[in-house]
Amino acid sequence: MTAFRYSAADARLVTVSGPGLVADNRLAVSPSRTTDEAAGVLRVHDAGGARSVAVRVLPAPGVPADMVVAPAALIHEYRVTPEEGWELASTDARTPAVLELELPPGPSLEEATKLLRGAPLVHGHVFAHDLQASPDCWIDASGTLLRVRQVLDDSGRPLHGLFRIGPNTQLTLFAPGERSGVDIVVLADCSGSMSIEDIPETAGHEGKWFSRLRTSSYISRMKALIDALGAMIDARTRYDGVRTRFALVGFDDGQRPVFPHQWGMEEVSDVHSVQRLRGDVTLLSCRSGRGTDIGGALHKAGELLHHHGVPGNERLVVLVSDGAHYAPVPDERSGESVLGTQDPVSLMEDLHAGLNIRLHAVGISDEALFDRWWQAQRHRPGWTAEAPEHMVPNHRMLRELVTVAGGDRQRIGGLDVLEEYFAELGSGVVRAVGRPARPRLPALQLTPGELAAEPGRRVAAADPQRRRTWDKAVEDALLAHARVCEASLARLGHQLFRSSPPNDSTRLRRQCADRAEFTAWLSVAYQIFNERLYTPLRIPKKDPAKVLDLPQLAAPFWDGRMSELHELRNFYHHDRDMEERADRNRTAGAIVHKHTGNYAPSEHDTDAWCALQLALVRNLAAICNEALAILNAAPDPLSDSEKPEPVPEAGPGDSGRIRIKSQGYD
Incomplete structure (x- = not known):
């Protein structure tokens, strides 16, 4: 780059x-x-x-x-x-390994998956996620906005910062629990290595899984799993009306049902089933001397989901293990007949392709956690610098399984990682979408000719002195406008200008760079200073004393400066080529020439349009300041008997009616 x-x-x-x-x-x-x-x-x-x-x-x-x-x-x-x-x-910008987006209201999970999979502009999209004071980030997938839920690295750890979606970024969709049914089989590793106490313990506060303080003691990998499953139970039971079936299977070199007690799956939808599930989770235990047959456990999970799942629900296997040593089948043996359970990765690939079963893998412990614990055992008899291989966590197979099962989430770590994962699992379901579609960029909206016409705008725009002059002039006009309103209310009992929406003053401050911008600005200036002006002042009369309480006010408003604004507004907001408007064309041209030295500036003559804009706003400020001086010089405010009558309060017979006393405005 x-x-x-x-x-x-x-x-x-x-x-x-x-x-x-x-x-x-x-x-x-x-x-x-x-x-x-x-x-x-x-x-x-x-x-x-x-x-x-x-x-x-x-x-x-x-x-x-x-x-x-x-x-x-x-x-x-x-x-x-x-x-x-x-x-x-x-x-x-970093390229995330996994980008998880949240399903929006409206489309189903299937529809959103198809939409995201084919969105041509997601690849290469740049976004910031979870930065300090950063609002929610949304990604446009062919017109549908999807909220960024989390960004993960290769190990499933959350990332924060600036990102660019790459060709290998795995896209996933999260469907909240109230919108998704998911059948879950949790495969809990019960092999002997799960009894190792290398997980730092966290002190809970009455079941609130995330408000915990670190302590210096350790718990076993199995105890960490049991604690974390409680987070999932708490979260999933919040959603009523979503049919979900669940099974918990303990495995080592064989498998055994934990919940329900017989082979099958059961809905966890009432207090009784939740209590039974909680009780059965506590029965998980390790069996020393047993190995880790992940292939056999995956085969059993596939059977349960195929025969006992709810039609239409997501099918999910959650494999929780401290890992197993994995050696892929070498190429020279690829033609041999191998028992399915002997090659867990190939088995999982078949389950995903044939039965649409997805897999999440949660790796308990990691090399850093284990090493800290192992070094603390130096005082024990028989300790060696090199730990026995079967005790060391090894998550290579878990990574391979996640890859072939659609790229769903993978987490590795201690108790905090486990609890966070299972709480999220309880709140919804994640579906892997795949890699982003190849980008198909549309054409630029401006043609080469239109781009070439733009350079004339830069000359004036880059002049900071011109900008400072403009800013002062427009602020003077707005200040004079506000003071006239205040003084006229005190002297006349009504404001010379009706109130304007707050954003009108913002639009008035914009300095133009071409005819189109000047025309837009002119419309706002006309609304503020002419359309909302006290009606008797808008049209000059032969005898101002007959229409004005303070006839002296006619002088600044009727001397021709306000009519310049009126003439230009009518000219630039109508077809200037109409024959019957020939006289007005000459009038408008004379006004433009007076302030710019040019009767008909080109579309992008920034110097001319800025000069005309500045002259008009200075005229408006001068009119208001002169009117303010007249108001302040008036002998006395109107007597109480001459002030407008107050609107009486509604009586019993006036319910629901609003009385308005005219102040002379249109």
Whole structure:
């Protein structure tokens, strides 16, 4: 990846809308700046502080080297001012091994799986997850928004930071418990190695599985499994009306049913069945001297799900083990007839392909936990520096099983990892979707000709002095407007301008760069200063004393400056080529020429449009300031007898009616 950096000081920010290459958080830049798509961060600095958004940056032919093309919706959401206060820089992003998305309301798990599997723009998507003060992150899969639930590494550990979905990222969908039925067979390793006490104990608080404090004592791997299964029972029993069957099988070199007591599966849906399950979980125990036949256990789990599961439910095997030593069948023996249970990985591959059975693997303990425990045993007789092989946790087979079973989740660790996993399992079901579809990028919304027409906008936009002049002028106008409203209410009993929506002042502050932006700004200025003006002041009369309580106010409003705003608004918001508007064309042209020196500026003559905008806003500020001086110089406020009558309170017969006293507005 070629590093790059853009900023408002040396680049133009052009916005587009509608479907196309630039949408969502995808931005386009020149191929001369980066030949490959990359992760980037768009930073915005303004009076509200600094904000950052993760973006996907794509090279697009025809984009000039000093231009960034961005989605209009994104720029609006993050309140980016194209002329200043932003920068775009390339950055490093990790590729997650597993991306887990949450099923949204509406589509079924099957529908969402199909949708995500075929979404052409997920591959390469850049996003930030679980950063400090970061809101929920959503990924657009062909128009359906999926919330990022968690991001995992190869070992199933959660990751945080900036990510880019790669070709080998495994996509999974999480369906909450209230929306999914899942039949679960938990295979609990009961071999002799499960009695090893290398799991750091956590002190519980009355069954609250996550509010615990570390202690220095250890518990056995089997005790950790029993504790963690309680988390799943607590979580899964919260969902009523979802048919789910469950089986718990203990295995070593053979298998035995733990729940239910006979071979089969049972719904855990009432208090009685939950209590029995809790009691049976505590009966799990290790048998010393026994091996670990994972193939036989998987075969039994497949039988249970096939014969006793609920039609239509997810089929899930959860294998919990400290591992087993695994040697794949060598290529030279690949043609031999091998008993299925002797090759667990091939067996699991067949179960997944033939019966749609998925597998989660939870590895108890790990090499680091075991080594700390083993070193603490140095004082015991017979201790050796090299621990016996059968005691050391080995999760290679678990990883192989997860890979062939659809890439579902894999966790390895101590009690905290176990409890977190089983609590999540109780709250819903995860389905592996697979790798993202190959990307099919749409075309850029702007043509080469339209891109070439953009450079004229940059000259004025990059001038910080012009921006400061504009900011002061528009603030002066808004301040004068507010003071006139306050003074007129005190002197006349009503405001000269009706109140405007709060976002109108924000829109008025926008400095234009072309005719389209000037026209949009002109509409807002006209609404604030003309449409909401006190009606008797809007249309000049021969004798202002007949229509105005304070006739002196006619002078600033009727001297031609307000009519310039009116004439330009009517001209730019109607068809300028109509023959009957020829006189108005000349009038508008004269106003434009007066302030810019040009009768008809080109569409992208930023100098002209900014000059016209500045002249108008200064006129409006001057009108308001002159009106304010007239109001303040008036002899006295109106007497109490001359003020508008207050609206009487509703009496018994006026229930539900609203009385409005006219103040002379339309």
